[in-house]
Amino acid sequence: MKAFFDDRQWKHQPRHFMANGTVMPNPEQAERIDRLLAGARSAGCDVAAPIDAGTGPIAAIHSPEYLTFLENIHPRWMRIEGGGEEVIPNIHPANRTDSYPKSAVGQAGFHQADTACPIAAGTWEAAYWSAQSAITAADAVAAGAGAAYALCRPPGHHAFGDMAGGFCFLNNSGIGAERLRAQGLRSAILDVDVHHGNGTQGIFYHRDDVLTLSLHADPERFYPFFWGQAHERGAGAGLGYNLNLPLPRGTTDAEFLSTLDIALQRIKSFGADVVVVALGLDAFKGDPFKGFAVTTQGFAQIGGAIARLGLPTLFVQEGGYLCDELGDNLTATLGGFSEKSH
Numbered sequence: 001m002k003a004f005f006d007d008r009q010w011k012h013q014p015r016h017f018m019a020n021g022t023v024m025p026n027p028e029q030a031e032r033i034d035r036l037l038a039g040a041r042s043a044g045c046d047v048a049a050p051i052d053a054g055t056g057p058i059a060a061i062h063s064p065e066y067l068t069f070l071e072n073i074h075p076r077w078m079r080i081e082g083g084g085e086e087v088i089p090n091i092h093p094a095n096r097t098d099s100y101p102k103s104a105v106g107q108a109g110f111h112q113a114d115t116a117c118p119i120a121a122g123t124w125e126a127a128y129w130s131a132q133s134a135i136t137a138a139d140a141v142a143a144g145a146g147a148a149y150a151l152c153r154p155p156g157h158h159a160f161g162d163m164a165g166g167f168c169f170l171n172n173s174g175i176g177a178e179r180l181r182a183q184g185l186r187s188a189i190l191d192v193d194v195h196h197g198n199g200t201q202g203i204f205y206h207r208d209d210v211l212t213l214s215l216h217a218d219p220e221r222f223y224p225f226f227w228g229q230a231h232e233r234g235a236g237a238g239l240g241y242n243l244n245l246p247l248p249r250g251t252t253d254a255e256f257l258s259t260l261d262i263a264l265q266r267i268k269s270f271g272a273d274v275v276v277v278a279l280g281l282d283a284f285k286g287d288p289f290k291g292f293a294v295t296t297q298g299f300a301q302i303g304g305a306i307a308r309l310g311l312p313t314l315f316v317q318e319g320g321y322l323c324d325e326l327g328d329n330l331t332a333t334l335g336g337f338s339e340k341s342h
């Protein structure tokens, strides 16, 4: 399987976020890259750098206002007297339709959902190349590769069209799906990360041309809290084109796989030409977020179940945090897919 990654994705080196009122080290560490590269290579991936397709495919789902903010906010923030080294918001609008201020602090509150998406000097460049990895991988799939893996880090599925959040800045899975759709392919985004893909849902919520599906820990008591319930089915033309499958904390392989079957059936009913897998590996029982109890063998079965769809597949890396098995879980997923797709 072809895999894509750019060394500039190392440049995002987040230091802090706040959890439960405590300032903590940010879990989305660049060291994840080494683990994931090793995991991809163990699965037989041949890793190449993406080409630069420019801003157009990113702006297909993100507002130019937001992209201007991401690219320029850090130097602006550095001019704030007494400002911190990372852009982290401390105030938010009550509604997204409220006034758009000129202030860097005000714009940070508008465009950043929480404290888990700090922006430092290299963040924009890293996020840009993470998105390019997804775009080049999408193009490989559109050109006839049966599958491709985009090592997207920083991840993307919590990023909305105009808002970062939860370690995410640009919605790589959404960018990949939109790139495929623009080439005439009916695209479904299947999110298996332990957290609900709220940004992805938000971007496509009113659309019927990209199907969005997410299996995740019940947001009643889990991030992202305000999205991810089963009753969120899309709106307007998009009604019926979003499927949320919240599951209890501690969900095991068998429960996850039987629920995955429901999502796979929906993808078939949509008549998808291609599936984009928002591949979070944080459903793992040993992940620091401790949402689900999926095992390494379970990831192989997830990969195998997706392969049985018989569709061209774009894997886009989402979450999955530092633990000894992170690389193994990627190897298992891609390996399980490849084994069943032959």
Ligand SMILES: [Zn+2]
Pocket: 193, 194, 195, 280, 282, 318, 319, 320
């Ligand atoms: Zn996650």
